[in-house]
Amino acid sequence: MTIPLRERVPLAPFTTLGLGGPARYFQECTTEPELREALTAARERGLRVQIIGGGSNLVIADAGFPGLVLKVAIGGVTLRDAADGAELVAGAGVEWDALVRQAVERGWAGIECLSGIPGTVGATPIQNVGAYGQEIADTLVSVRCLERDSLAEVVFTREQCEFVYRGSRFKGRDRDRYVVLEVTLQLRRDTLPQVRYAELVQAVGRHGGLEHLEPREAVRVVRDTVLELRRRKSMVLDPTDPNARSVGSFFVNPVLSAEAFDELARRRRAAGEVDGIPQFPADGRVKVPAAWLIEHAGFAKGYRLGGVGISTHHALALVNHRGTTTELLALAQSIEQAVYERFGVRLEREPVVVG
Numbered sequence: 001m002t003i004p005l006r007e008r009v010p011l012a013p014f015t016t017l018g019l020g021g022p023a024r025y026f027q028e029c030t031t032e033p034e035l036r037e038a039l040t041a042a043r044e045r046g047l048r049v050q051i052i053g054g055g056s057n058l059v060i061a062d063a064g065f066p067g068l069v070l071k072v073a074i075g076g077v078t079l080r081d082a083a084d085g086a087e088l089v090a091g092a093g094v095e096w097d098a099l100v101r102q103a104v105e106r107g108w109a110g111i112e113c114l115s116g117i118p119g120t121v122g123a124t125p126i127q128n129v130g131a132y133g134q135e136i137a138d139t140l141v142s143v144r145c146l147e148r149d150s151l152a153e154v155v156f157t158r159e160q161c162e163f164v165y166r167g168s169r170f171k172g173r174d175r176d177r178y179v180v181l182e183v184t185l186q187l188r189r190d191t192l193p194q195v196r197y198a199e200l201v202q203a204v205g206r207h208g209g210l211e212h213l214e215p216r217e218a219v220r221v222v223r224d225t226v227l228e229l230r231r232r233k234s235m236v237l238d239p240t241d242p243n244a245r246s247v248g249s250f251f252v253n254p255v256l257s258a259e260a261f262d263e264l265a266r267r268r269r270a271a272g273e274v275d276g277i278p279q280f281p282a283d284g285r286v287k288v289p290a291a292w293l294i295e296h297a298g299f300a301k302g303y304r305l306g307g308v309g310i311s312t313h314h315a316l317a318l319v320n321h322r323g324t325t326t327e328l329l330a331l332a333q334s335i336e337q338a339v340y341e342r343f344g345v346r347l348e349r350e351p352v353v354v355g
């Protein structure tokens, strides 16, 4: 063992939920050599490794994590004008929203709808973060990684990341295999931002629209509008907001085959329910808002059970009110069961459960 590892470090303060027990060992790595050294130390000791960034998509078990938690805090941002746009290269530990802000200040378009998402740059490819009609897959050029076992450096192009809705190879078949070191994005210069998401289109319209604006100003208006919408739903980190101790959305929106959606509609008719099910086309399939399913399965916004509950502003966000992870996961399970019994749809959890 070459480096001393911190021992029995509480993990709750490293997460936005504020839940969970300690890490047996903990190390923050601000450089690639530190990361290599820590991974080597873990291998020598036969320790399991859990990588974390900003902890905004993590549910830590009450018992904590019995191995080594590595917090990736590698910094560094390079912004370059390129012939056909602008290139951004950012270290995995850079705060995501700070990067968005820098791009928007320069008037570069492509990630402005992803304003206000907590966490680090390195986590964005893991679940292909997305919001308001944009996802990181739209602008990502490549991801530079370290393979945890061999310590070999590997670069994945966008295609090789196998991005899907709220997922990628890093959350799927290569889960826990790589550490993201750096992400390269390609943004657009001198073009108006594209706004497609209906709620955002309307909100931007209330601010007078984008058509009469210079591209630089338009990108800023989109960012400000997204932040405003997110604040209303407690979807930005605000320590004074009691709804803020969450991981954002706890469930992803189910994407159903046409047959499964017809079956869902049939069930509703058979139960005498007349109001339509909200639906969005998704590459030949049908996306149904998980929040709608949850509320119609009997779990209203503001619902409380012991020390946990549902956000008063968003049915998808489970909130910690000084409870435990056991309580939170029990609530998640009750919601899943109620939605399945009522609609025959299995909800999928978005955050990563550790421990």
Ligand SMILES: Cc1cc2nc3c(=O)[nH]c(=O)nc-3n(C[C@H](O)[C@H](O)[C@H](O)COP(=O)(O)OP(=O)(O)OC[C@H]3O[C@@H](n4cnc5c(N)ncnc54)[C@H](O)[C@@H]3O)c2cc1C
Pocket: 016, 050, 051, 052, 053, 054, 055, 056, 057, 058, 072, 092, 117, 118, 119, 120, 121, 122, 123, 124, 126, 127, 128, 129, 130, 131, 178, 179, 180, 181, 234, 235, 236, 237, 246, 247, 248, 249, 352
């Ligand atoms: C209020 C709120 C709003 C949110 N809104 C959105 C939203 O609109 N859209 C959305 O997609 N998400 C949203 N999220 C979820 C979360 O912010 C994102 O998933 C974010 O990208 C997680 O980043 P993080 O650094 O906090 O990752 P962590 O929570 O620390 O880790 C998440 C996962 O990524 C892995 N990971 C982290 N860093 C690395 C790395 N360098 N290399 C390899 N693996 C890594 C971890 O091992 C873990 O599996 C929201 C969360 C909150 C609390």
